[in-house]
Amino acid sequence: MGLAKRIIPCLDVENGRVVKGVQFVDIRDAGDPVEVARRYNEEGADEITFLDITASHEGRDTTVKTVEKMASEVFIPLTVGGGIRECEDIRSMLNAGADKVGINTAAIFNPDFVKEAAERFGSQCIVVAIDAKQVAAATADKPARWEIFTHGGRKPTGIDAVEWAIKMTDYGAGEILLTSMDQDGVKKGFDLGLTRAVSDAVAVPVIASGGVGNLQHLVDGISKGHASAVLAASIFHFGEYTIGEAKAYMAAQDIEVRL
Amino acid sequence: MTKSVDVAVIDYGMGNLHSVSKALQHVAPNANIWIGDDPEIIKNATRVVYPGVGAIRDCIAEVRSRGLDQVIVEVAKTKPLLAICVGMQGLMQHSSENGGVDCLNVFPDKVTCFTDVLGPQHADLKVPHMGWNQVVKTSDHPLWNKIDSGARFYFVHSYFVAAASCSSVVGRANYGVDLVAMMAKDNIFAVQFHPEKSHTDGLQLLENFVNWDGAS
Numbered sequence: 001m002g003l004a005k006r007i008i009p010c011l012d013v014e015n016g017r018v019v020k021g022v023q024f025v026d027i028r029d030a031g032d033p034v035e036v037a038r039r040y041n042e043e044g045a046d047e048i049t050f051l052d053i054t055a056s057h058e059g060r061d062t063t064v065k066t067v068e069k070m071a072s073e074v075f076i077p078l079t080v081g082g083g084i085r086e087c088e089d090i091r092s093m094l095n096a097g098a099d100k101v102g103i104n105t106a107a108i109f110n111p112d113f114v115k116e117a118a119e120r121f122g123s124q125c126i127v128v129a130i131d132a133k134q135v136a137a138a139t140a141d142k143p144a145r146w147e148i149f150t151h152g153g154r155k156p157t158g159i160d161a162v163e164w165a166i167k168m169t170d171y172g173a174g175e176i177l178l179t180s181m182d183q184d185g186v187k188k189g190f191d192l193g194l195t196r197a198v199s200d201a202v203a204v205p206v207i208a209s210g211g212v213g214n215l216q217h218l219v220d221g222i223s224k225g226h227a228s229a230v231l232a233a234s235i236f237h238f239g240e241y242t243i244g245e246a247k248a249y250m251a252a253q254d255i256e257v258r259l
Numbered sequence: 260m261t262k263s264v265d266v267a268v269i270d271y272g273m274g275n276l277h278s279v280s281k282a283l284q285h286v287a288p289n290a291n292i293w294i295g296d297d298p299e300i301i302k303n304a305t306r307v308v309y310p311g312v313g314a315i316r317d318c319i320a321e322v323r324s325r326g327l328d329q330v331i332v333e334v335a336k337t338k339p340l341l342a343i344c345v346g347m348q349g350l351m352q353h354s355s356e357n358g359g360v361d362c363l364n365v366f367p368d369k370v371t372c373f374t375d376v377l378g379p380q381h382a383d384l385k386v387p388h389m390g391w392n393q394v395v396k397t398s399d400h401p402l403w404n405k406i407d408s409g410a411r412f413y414f415v416h417s418y419f420v421a422a423a424s425c426s427s428v429v430g431r432a433n434y435g436v437d438l439v440a441m442m443a444k445d446n447i448f449a450v451q452f453h454p455e456k457s458h459t460d461g462l463q464l465l466e467n468f469v470n471w472d473g474a475s
Binding site: 204 | 273277278281282284285312313314374385386387388389390391392393411413414415416417432433434453455456457458461462
């Protein structure tokens with residue numbers, strides 16, 4: 001017995017509401033974030049990830065208040081991502097009660113920001129979020145390739161996802177949140193090739209994200225993708241499965257979980 | 260006259276120390292939980308929490324620059340003290356992090372890095388040790404009240420105190436190596452994990468601390 005694999009429900013929050021889209025469009029409302037987080041906490045979630053997809057400044061104030069309220073009621077680790085661009089953003093999220101912050105676009109435009117953030121706040125609270133798409137399938141003589149995309153998957157950067165993950169951990173990232181943009185919201189399972197390529201390349205924990213449609217997908221993310229944690233949103237938000245059911249299923253497949 | 264608080268949480272300007280005070284307030288709604296760096300208030304508090312996140316060099320440097328090192332050493336002799344994560348490591352004699360840092364020397368133990376001790380047979384173990392691991396009771400203590408041996412707590416750290424060489428361990432975890440998860444001596448209790456983030460059992464431990472008279 002030892003360290004448990006983690007199940008992390010993800011709340012995409014816009015203007016104080018949990019929403020969930022399919023491939024980053026077609027948004028559905030999934031409730032009040034504090035209520036949702038409280039429910040997942042009671043069901044045995046191992047952490048909560050809160051992705052702020054609010055664009056406006058006024059919305060950011062709402063986010064800080066929501067994080068504060070969540071952190072005073074939910075006593076499991078809380079990661080907040082979305083719009084984290086400078087150390088001041090990190091400080092305000094940590095002060096509101098977040099334990100970790102997710103850095104995505106800002107890391108691409110200014111990789112030194114990750115270094116600065118890890119030195120100032122510690123690697124344990126710096127999660128680098130990577131949104132990747134496959135750009136070349138595996139062939140007989142070449143492995144598959146994935147690249148980083150920004151702006152909700154619209155803008156290619158030309159950066160190789162595996163190389164980027166290695167670079168970010170060298171810069172001090174304590175964890176990688178890896179989302180397959182091909183799979184996100186389509187419920188056909190994680191991109192296991194991508195997950196395994198990144199997990200095997202870095203020494204820090206990798207959270208697999210994007211594509212969970214059933215409980216076997218969670219198992220595959222761990223056993224075939226080599227992820228340390230699995231993240232999902234819609235299968236939990238809309239009542240298909242509880243966190244407890246997911247854990248029982250994983251435990252029955254010999255994956256160590258916190259029950 | 261300096262006000263007297265029930266629990267003083269030492270805030271030396273690093274990371275997220277507010278989670279601890281929020282969790283304490285949750286388990287002790289009527290207690291006066293204070294967070295700050297005023298040495299007088301800390302010295303006069305009934306109980307003290309020394310939390311910690313981040314790297315040891317900066318944590319110790321901040322503690323020393325605020326004159327809190329002597330306060331912590333004094334508190335460690337006189338009243339219930341709970342040290343958490345890097346706070347626990349700060350009570351040791353020395354840490355190998357950041358090229359080697361002398362700590363507050365309340366315990367004679369040393370802090371080492373997983374990557375220095377985990378061999379190739381543990382190549383699959385990620386560092387930091389992050390997530391929910393089991394803590395096995397090695398010795399009875401009032402802070403174990405209503406918590407089962409083998410309960411899971413949330414860890415996030417790359418440096419640790421080896422259980423094998425530690426005489427004060429009351430709970431250990433395994434991550435390729437046996438590490439100190441809980442240690443205690445007289446009125447001091449220290450944990451490597453984050454009770455404030457460890458759901459029901461973590462909150463129980465904090466409640467036990469708030470009710471503890473400092474006698475083991």
